[in-house]
Amino acid sequence: MNELIYFFKTRKKANLTIVIINVVVYIVLALTGDPADSAFMLRHGACYLPAVINGEYYRLFTSMFLHFGFYHIVYNMLSLIFLGDILETIAGPVRYLVIYLAGGIGGNLLSLAVSMKTGSYAVSAGASGAIFSVIGALLYIALRNRGTFGERNMKKLVFMVVLMIMQGTVDKGVDGAAHLGGLISGFLLGILLYHQKRSTQYERL
Template identity: 30%
Template sequence: MDQAPGDGAGKPAGESGLPGCYRHPDRETGVRCVRCDRPICPECMISAAVGFQCPECVRGGSGTGHAPDASAPRTLAGGVTAADPRLITKIILGLNLAVFVAAVSGGDRVVDPMLLVGRAVFSFGGPVEGVAEGQWYRLLSSVFLHEEVAHIALNMLALWFLGPPLEAALGRVRFVTLYLLSGLGGSALFYLIAAPNDAALGASGAIFGLFGATAVLMRRMNYDMRPVLVLLAINLVFTFTWSGIAWQGHIGGLVIGTALAYGFVHAPREKRLLIQRAVAAGALLAIVAVVVIRTLQLT
């Protein structure tokens, strides 16, 4: 069970309906501690990697390496806070770079087995079977595959910009779930809509999922959403105007990432874990359903 300190704090302090600071009940505030979710006024706000923390959570620290328990400080979404809020982001970035080096070095021998393709196509190395032939792993392997320097550079720059704040706010497990399911969502929509012999690759679907999640998080924390919305709009314009871009992957990732993030950060604390698991399971089932339907169409 998650810690819920200060249950008596946070009652409306005035006609606006905003809660009062848990330490200064007469001061209205729209900001909450990213760990314990208690309302905090400007005097009590202590800047953190994402948002603000209350004095008690800062004094409590992020743990000493012992196994987490119910009283451990929590992220906004209920995850256990970590000493390094960039660890999963670094691992994902490293995996993408490692696959890129392998693809550049190995050429078709590495690229062909990882591409997202619906049905068999022919390359210089011979026939390449696709998802419809049972190679469902391509839906995920293609998310880590890049062939061009500009492609991987843009995606990894976006990952490094968006990843750490989301990882700090969601926690490691929820963040990696968000990333992988967003990537799978993009792959599934591409598989459903694109021509069977079209091929796709890249982390863009997962990155667009991070964009959607960032917008949800900023809205939840009452931050100015205009910067991320402008950046998202620019990327969507590029998605639909540049040739050679698999727009299906971008939109699929955006939809899944936004939905997951909403479920993660808006789930009530009393049933938070149950609801978050249900949201993640629902997203996965929707992806599987799309893939099964498309496979039946093609076979």
């Protein structure tokens, strides 16, 4: 128990707040309905092209905090609690939040663009696009610093990327376009927001 308390006390505050919000939202929805049901999720803010076109733009944001079932949120939050901490340590809480939220919206926009082009509409939700934005920013930072990213952090990054890929192979409903959109958005946001090498902080996690 003490180890668990220490673990949460040593997490970065902005990232931990995002994780807690996601978990609380999932618990509330699980207690009031079925998070695995598309119609239920649509009523509670999931992303859906016809609804967004109809002016419900808030879904680009709210859908990032919704998850289709227990395993969906476990995979995402397990990845985020480590990857987000690395990025927040390097970039700071404000830049981290900008990358996470803006990148997640970017992922949703690409997902909607693909849906519009293919004519295949699906209800989508999840933090994966935002998490891939975090990954994209970390990849840029690693490249910017010529791979000098801290051995422990590089191992965590590789492990979590593998975990996210595994999720994609297990869950047939994964939105690949949102993942790609988040990754690209995060990389571009990294270029815009990361300007200073801060290698002395890499091994603090």
